[in-house]
Amino acid sequence: MEITSLDNAKIKYLEKLKQKKYRDSEKLFLIEDEHLVNEALKLGVVKEIYTTNKELSFDVPTIYITDKIIHKLSEQDSGAKLIAVCKELEKRDIKGNILVLDRLQDPGNLGTIIRSAVAFNFDTIVLSNDSVDLYNPKVIRSSEGMLFHLNIMRTDIVEFLKNLDKKYIKITTSVQDGEDIGEYKDSLVAIVIGNEGRGVSPEVSALCDKKVHIRMSNKCESLNASISASILMYEVYHG
Amino acid sequence: MEITSLDNAKIKYLEKLKQKKYRDSEKLFLIEDEHLVNEALKLGVVKEIYTTNKELSFDVPTIYITDKIIHKLSEQDSGAKLIAVCKELEKRDIKGNILVLDRLQDPGNLGTIIRSAVAFNFDTIVLSNDSVDLYNPKVIRSSEGMLFHLNIMRTDIVEFLKNLDKKYIKITTSVQDGEDIGEYKDSLVAIVIGNEGRGVSPEVSALCDKKVHIRMSNKCESLNASISASILMYEVYHG
Numbered sequence: 225m226e227i228t229s230l231d232n233a234k235i236k237y238l239e240k241l242k243q244k245k246y247r248d249s250e251k252l253f254l255i256e257d258e259h260l261v262n263e264a265l266k267l268g269v270v271k272e273i274y275t276t277n278k279e280l281s282f283d284v285p286t287i288y289i290t291d292k293i294i295h296k297l298s299e300q301d302s303g304a305k306l307i308a309v310c311k312e313l314e315k316r317d318i319k320g321n322i323l324v325l326d327r328l329q330d331p332g333n334l335g336t337i338i339r340s341a342v343a344f345n346f347d348t349i350v351l352s353n354d355s356v357d358l359y360n361p362k363v364i365r366s367s368e369g370m371l372f373h374l375n376i377m378r379t380d381i382v383e384f385l386k387n388l389d390k391k392y393i394k395i396t397t398s399v400q401d402g403e404d405i406g407e408y409k410d411s412l413v414a415i416v417i418g419n420e421g422r423g424v425s426p427e428v429s430a431l432c433d434k435k436v437h438i439r440m441s442n443k444c445e446s447l448n449a450s451i452s453a454s455i456l457m458y459e460v461y462h463g
Numbered sequence: 464m465e466i467t468s469l470d471n472a473k474i475k476y477l478e479k480l481k482q483k484k485y486r487d488s489e490k491l492f493l494i495e496d497e498h499l500v501n502e503a504l505k506l507g508v509v510k511e512i513y514t515t516n517k518e519l520s521f522d523v524p525t526i527y528i529t530d531k532i533i534h535k536l537s538e539q540d541s542g543a544k545l546i547a548v549c550k551e552l553e554k555r556d557i558k559g560n561i562l563v564l565d566r567l568q569d570p571g572n573l574g575t576i577i578r579s580a581v582a583f584n585f586d587t588i589v590l591s592n593d594s595v596d597l598y599n600p601k602v603i604r605s606s607e608g609m610l611f612h613l614n615i616m617r618t619d620i621v622e623f624l625k626n627l628d629k630k631y632i633k634i635t636t637s638v639q640d641g642e643d644i645g646e647y648k649d650s651l652v653a654i655v656i657g658n659e660g661r662g663v664s665p666e667v668s669a670l671c672d673k674k675v676h677i678r679m680s681n682k683c684e685s686l687n688a689s690i691s692a693s694i695l696m697y698e699v700y701h702g
Contacts, residue, residue: 332571336687336689336690339683339686339687339690340686340687340690342680342682342683343677343679343680343682343683343686344679344680345680366687368684368685370682370683373682373683438582438697439701440582440583440700441581441582441583441584443581443582443609443612444578444581444582444609444612445607447578447579447582447693448575448578448579448605448689450575450687450689450690451575451578451579451689451690451693454686454690454693454694455693455694455697458677458694461679462678
């Protein structure tokens with residue numbers, strides 16, 4: 225199949241998926257470029273592929289489009305060569321260590337955290353309802369496609385923590401004081417990372433069993449949220 | 464002093480400082496917002512301050528400007544309240560642990576690395592000539608003003624590593640294999656972090672004494688550059 229008009233209904237539909245509200249209602253999202261599309265194909269979540277390169281073919285429906293159309297659909301100034309429509313990730317059972325993100329706002333931070341979670345074997349990420357959208361193109365790009373390897377859910381994290389299996393130690397983070405994460409190397413943990421400016425909300429913090437702190441020079445007030453999350457996951461993994 | 468016209472020569476001059484070539488030739492750069500300006504004032508690097516708030520006064524020349532002017536000068540869509548002209552940081556003597564950045568490109572990564580370097584007592588950052596500009600507004604913002612606490616230089620890192628005092632162990636990083644950074648906890652180190660996509664260049668890697676690797680799941684190819692840098696500095700600091 226080939227599409228050459230920007231006014232084509234399919235193209236108009238894809239454009240809408242750039243907005244969170246349409247991604248949510250359609251349960252679909254867009255990804256760009258070979259590396260990401262290959263990761264998604266491996267996981268079987270690709271619905272269809274749009275490309276300007278007529279020599280490419282895939283095991284999913286492939287639609288050939290013009291440079292003008294792909295430029296319109298792409299988030300990159302330079303335009304992509306390949307865009308895929310993916311099905312929203314399905315919730316899976318919770319197992320292994322969990323990272324809970326309380327009002328995380330920066331898409332680059334979320335993407336980076338997803339990459340570190342895969343590196344350090346955290347299987348589940350729980351996003352609070354008011355965190356940045358998982359399917360934001362910047363999140364997907366900075367995750368380097370690693371989002372397909374995790375169980376990621378968006379929910380009310382207060383309810384989530386209240387109902388979490390008692391075998392998990394719920395850990396909040398503090399820039400002032402707390403224990404060393406090394407204490408929990410051999411435990412099953414749910415670590416909460418807070419908002420970039422405001423940290424973990426008091427309501428969420430109150431639901432946690434323990435508080436940890438990353439020791440650092442007093443010249444520095446705090447670390448970037450993706451750095452704190454990654455160091456804590458690294459420490460648990462290397463235990 | 465008060466300026467109300469966008470055509471004022473001083474304002475035209477400040478606008479030029481948004482470009483790297485003028486920052487380099489004038490040896491000046493701009494910072495925005497109270498938190499950053501306060502950090503810079505403490506360090507004595509502020510030349511003058513521009514603000515829309517006539518109730519503010521400082522120990523450096525303060526120029527009152529209109530909303531329209533500050534909106535033109537600010538990098539933020541919402542506009543700043545306060546902009547300061549700062550003198551480029553001066554090179555200091557090299558002491559303590561060193562982080563060398565080989566062709567680092569992302570401004571957010573550099574800012575985040577600067578913040579972690581202060582947290583984990585790395586005193587010097589050496590940027591290769593082709594790395595992102597230290598005075599890029601996104602670098603300054605994501606460093607949270609921590610750039611004022613470090614000795615940061617831009618130079619030919621091949622020459623730098625060749626001439627570095629022999630008491631330093633020069634360490635390169637690899638995503639495939641290498642030793643654990645824990646081996647060098649009690650040493651004085653110069654750790655090289657490479658470009659986001661391409662890693663450390665072979666010429667730079669060849670000048671290093673040791674190679675370290677952060678152990679991770681084989682599902683993940685590599686970590687974000689700011690995460691690798693921060694974990695290695697964290698490990699050396701916590702040794």
